[in-house]
Amino acid sequence: MDLTGYLTSDEAAERLGINRQSLYNLANRSPDFPKPKKVGRTSLWPAQGVDEWRAKHPKRNISKNDEK
Known part of the structure; x- marks a missing residue:
């Protein structure tokens, strides 16, 4: 079975800048x-699919100053 192009849960989470539970x-x-x-x-996780999803959903940066 060829698993080229797939990421483990830890790798996918790291690529997205989130923890593993957030990935699930x-x-x-x-x-x-x-x-x-x-x-x-x-x-x-398919690496290409994870990358495409990230491109469509830019990471939101919310600082404490933005919440006021």
Whole structure:
């Protein structure tokens, strides 16, 4: 099985700048987020899909000053 182009959960989360739990939350709550491929008990995420999703959803930076 060729797994070239797939990321582990830790790699995908790092690429998005989030933690692993947030990655799983995105997968469950965002219909356009790429779905992982299960290999045994391991979730592998398509690198291209993760990158495309990031390009469509720029990271929001909210500072404490913005909340006032």
